[in-house]
Amino acid sequence: MRPEAIKISPGYERQLLICRGTGCESQRANEIFVALQEGLAKAGLADTVEVKFTGCHGLCQMGPTVIVDPQGTFYCLVKPEDVPEIIEVDLKGGGRVERLLFMDPKKKERVFTYREMKYFAPQRRIVLRNCGFINPEDLDDYLQVGGYEGLKKAFAIGPTKVIDEMKRSGLRGRGGAGFPTGLKWEFCHNSKGDQKYIICNADEGDPGAFMDRAVLEGDPHSVLEGMAIAGYAIGATKAYVYVRAEYPLAHERTLVAIKQATARGYLGKNILGSGFDFEIKVKLGAGAFVCGEETALMGSIEGKRGMPMPRPPFPAVKGVFAKPTNINNVETLANIPVIITNGGDWFASVGTEKSKGSKVFALAGKINYSGLVEIPMGTPLRQIIEEIGGGIPNKRKFKAAQTGGPSGGCIPAEHFDIPMDYENLTNVGSIMGSGGLIVTDETTCMVDMAKFFLGFTQKESCGKCVPCRLGTKNMLETLTSISKGTATMADLDQLVELAQDVKAGSLCGLGQTAPNPVQSSIRYFRDEYEAHILRKECPARVCVDLIKFEVNEDQCTKCGSCFKACPTQAVTWKKKETARIEKDKCIKCRSCILACRFHAID
Amino acid sequence: MKKTLKEIFSQHYRKRDALIPLLQDIQEEFGYLAPEAMDAAARFCRVAPVEVYGVATFFAQFKFSPRGKNIVMVCQGTACHVMGGARVLEEVQSQLGVVPGQTTKDSVFTLERVACIGACALAPAMVVNKDTYGRMRAERVTEILDGYRQGGTKIEKITERSNAARSN
Numbered sequence: 001m002r003p004e005a006i007k008i009s010p011g012y013e014r015q016l017l018i019c020r021g022t023g024c025e026s027q028r029a030n031e032i033f034v035a036l037q038e039g040l041a042k043a044g045l046a047d048t049v050e051v052k053f054t055g056c057h058g059l060c061q062m063g064p065t066v067i068v069d070p071q072g073t074f075y076c077l078v079k080p081e082d083v084p085e086i087i088e089v090d091l092k093g094g095g096r097v098e099r100l101l102f103m104d105p106k107k108k109e110r111v112f113t114y115r116e117m118k119y120f121a122p123q124r125r126i127v128l129r130n131c132g133f134i135n136p137e138d139l140d141d142y143l144q145v146g147g148y149e150g151l152k153k154a155f156a157i158g159p160t161k162v163i164d165e166m167k168r169s170g171l172r173g174r175g176g177a178g179f180p181t182g183l184k185w186e187f188c189h190n191s192k193g194d195q196k197y198i199i200c201n202a203d204e205g206d207p208g209a210f211m212d213r214a215v216l217e218g219d220p221h222s223v224l225e226g227m228a229i230a231g232y233a234i235g236a237t238k239a240y241v242y243v244r245a246e247y248p249l250a251h252e253r254t255l256v257a258i259k260q261a262t263a264r265g266y267l268g269k270n271i272l273g274s275g276f277d278f279e280i281k282v283k284l285g286a287g288a289f290v291c292g293e294e295t296a297l298m299g300s301i302e303g304k305r306g307m308p309m310p311r312p313p314f315p316a317v318k319g320v321f322a323k324p325t326n327i328n329n330v331e332t333l334a335n336i337p338v339i340i341t342n343g344g345d346w347f348a349s350v351g352t353e354k355s356k357g358s359k360v361f362a363l364a365g366k367i368n369y370s371g372l373v374e375i376p377m378g379t380p381l382r383q384i385i386e387e388i389g390g391g392i393p394n395k396r397k398f399k400a401a402q403t404g405g406p407s408g409g410c411i412p413a414e415h416f417d418i419p420m421d422y423e424n425l426t427n428v429g430s431i432m433g434s435g436g437l438i439v440t441d442e443t444t445c446m447v448d449m450a451k452f453f454l455g456f457t458q459k460e461s462c463g464k465c466v467p468c469r470l471g472t473k474n475m476l477e478t479l480t481s482i483s484k485g486t487a488t489m490a491d492l493d494q495l496v497e498l499a500q501d502v503k504a505g506s507l508c509g510l511g512q513t514a515p516n517p518v519q520s521s522i523r524y525f526r527d528e529y530e531a532h533i534l535r536k537e538c539p540a541r542v543c544v545d546l547i548k549f550e551v552n553e554d555q556c557t558k559c560g561s562c563f564k565a566c567p568t569q570a571v572t573w574k575k576k577e578t579a580r581i582e583k584d585k586c587i588k589c590r591s592c593i594l595a596c597r598f599h600a601i602d
Numbered sequence: 603m604k605k606t607l608k609e610i611f612s613q614h615y616r617k618r619d620a621l622i623p624l625l626q627d628i629q630e631e632f633g634y635l636a637p638e639a640m641d642a643a644a645r646f647c648r649v650a651p652v653e654v655y656g657v658a659t660f661f662a663q664f665k666f667s668p669r670g671k672n673i674v675m676v677c678q679g680t681a682c683h684v685m686g687g688a689r690v691l692e693e694v695q696s697q698l699g700v701v702p703g704q705t706t707k708d709s710v711f712t713l714e715r716v717a718c719i720g721a722c723a724l725a726p727a728m729v730v731n732k733d734t735y736g737r738m739r740a741e742r743v744t745e746i747l748d749g750y751r752q753g754g755t756k757i758e759k760i761t762e763r764s765n766a767a768r769s770n
Contacts, residue, residue, distance in 0.1 A: 246718075305660040
């Protein structure tokens with residue numbers, strides 16, 4: 001899974017890789033980095049051991065992580081206080097710090113290296129090929145792993161052949177829609193215009209997806225190289241990276257990478273003597289989900305309200321500043337350098353018949369190991385959750401996986417073995433989307449989940465189209481009354497009908513897909529909706545208005561977990577006695593329900 | 603104030619597409635967009651003030667009233683929602699006595715809810731200024747907020763936090 005070309009720098013015997021992505025950084029990875037540098041200097045090892053910081057490895061759950069090469073020893077949940085022991089036992093003593101090694105959850109054994117870990121082994125890393133192994137702020141590191149070779153090859157074979165390779169690769173847009181990238185490039189290539197633009201869509205607004213952030217933080221040059229290749233193929237000389245303001249680290253590293261690449265002649269005027277000019281600017285998004293939609297994004301770049309426009313004309317004909325424009329997502333662009341270097345056929349050999357290559361999923365929610373996983377298209381959902389993700393915590397049961405965020409749908413347990421690709425996901429009523437994969441268990445209420453997503457899209461609706469602006473509001477009101485137990489079955493029928501109208505009557509993807517979470521949860525979990533409406537009951541005990549906050553004596557094991565969890569001392573409990581909840585003190589915060597492992601609170 | 607605005611303007615060109623970066627820079631400097639700043643931006647970019655106001659109100663990033671010294675953002679993204687982010691927000695709300703979008707009376711904190719900060723593996727997450735706090739629990743809110751009330755440095759705050767995490 002790691003690039004073969006990565007070698008320990010000349011003159012060094014070993015290297016330490018410290019992840020400094022957003023996840024690990026928030027857990028004091030910066031302090032670990034400094035402590036390691038200082039500790040090595042003190043131990044007299046600074047000349048033989050190199051300390052390198054990298055982007056995200058993907059296993060954010062176990063961060064901060066430290067890898068010791070060449071052995072590949074993988075230390076996780078490292079704290080700055082652990083540094084002296086790592087230096088003493090591992091680097092000086094040649095042993096391993098057992099307690100920091102990854103624990104295999106099934107075998108209950110320590111795993112020595114990341115190569116043996118179930119989390120990494122089934123993955124096929126194409127997009128994330130360099131993430132976690134190179135220093136994202138060092139161009140030489142990127143060059144060492146074959147960086148900018150794709151661009152050189154593109155110059156050698158010419159624009160038409162580049163587009164041919166892209167078409168042969170079968171790569172489809174990873175931003176959500178899944179449109180073939182080669183075809184998109186060809187449209188823009190054939191379009192006439194004195195100035196053409198490339199835009200990298202890094203406005204990753206989908207709650208629950210963070211692969212674009214990880215790529216920009218961990219391997220920004222691969223995205224820039226992808227953009228330069230696209231520009232060369234299409235005939236565009238100017239480009240924008242549109243990145244979310246909420247991702248300061250990704251923004252900063254993109255700027256650093258552009259500066260380095262320009263200084264060394266990989267961007268800018270007459271790149272590598274080819275005569276091709278390519279200039280990349282960064283635009284910071286200002287916090288509007290709808291700007292992930294391409295026409296809205298272009299409006300925002302032009303300094304206007306980010307509202308979608310009707311298509312046609314498509315951006316390939318009339319895009320930003322009314323010039324032909326090609327927009328690709330971060331993950332799509334990161335694929336391009338290796339596709340050109342290794343050829344389209346190589347890429348097409350991975351994946352399924354209609355979905356080629358690999359896909360990065362952001363695995364989160366009720367799962368043991370959340371983080372980023374990149375799997376070949378067609379990998380069964382079961383394998384992702386049970387093997388890579390380590391299953392669901394607290395011995396709870398899998399209920400559904402939500403893919404595609406607020407535009408997607410849920411995949412229930414009956415489709416647990418579904419091979420993950422564009423077609424299969426569409427067939428079960430969900431979408432690939434940008435790759436968010438939220439796992440839910442029996443303590444997640446599907447009505448609440450649908451309400452959550454609709455609340456998001458309702459807030460983010462730009463207000464241009466009436467069906468989206470008012471329809472989502474109306475749907476949200478109905479869902480709220482269902483969750484309060486005040487709705488009727490007629491309301492549910494109306495909700496289903498309205499969902500179809502919002503879909504049919506909206507201009508852009510936001511409105512067209514906003515009803516998806518509602519429709520798919522009604523399709524698979526209609527019984528839960530009916531329980532809320534007819535029995536005034538929330539089976540997952542999430543909707544507070546329908547919870548009685550009473551202890552069920554038959555199920556209570558008298559363990560006292562609820563007593564300890566209650567912040568207002570509303571629970572009375574003594575050893576070997578059933579707990580009781582005093583209603584006048586209870587603030588309905590659900591702490592007791594979350595603490596109880598026996599579903600004993602109704 | 604005018605003088606600093608002039609300095610900000612000098613870093614931009616007079617075109618419509620400079621408007622959003624310009625407003626971002628003004629907000630970075632002053633913490634919010636005052637009406638007179640927006641008027642000045644309109645004159646600079648040669649558009650009507652209503653255009654500037656339209657753009658500024660469209661995007662969630664722009665604020666129109668002064669903000670607190672510390673910005674508390676509680677993530678309510680999908681992963682955080684599933685993992686109990688609502689409970690964390692509730693707790694912050696009750697401790698600060700404000701709802702999202704508001705600033706405390708003493709101007710120490712402004713509370714915001716965000717749809718996703720992309721730290722889903724650390725859900726539920728909360729960000730104060732630029733410090734991310736992962737795997738949040740309602741019980742940790744007091745201690746974290748107190749750290750910023752006293753205005754300690756970032757490192758101290760992180761150490762306090764991790765000590766507390768270990769004793770639990």
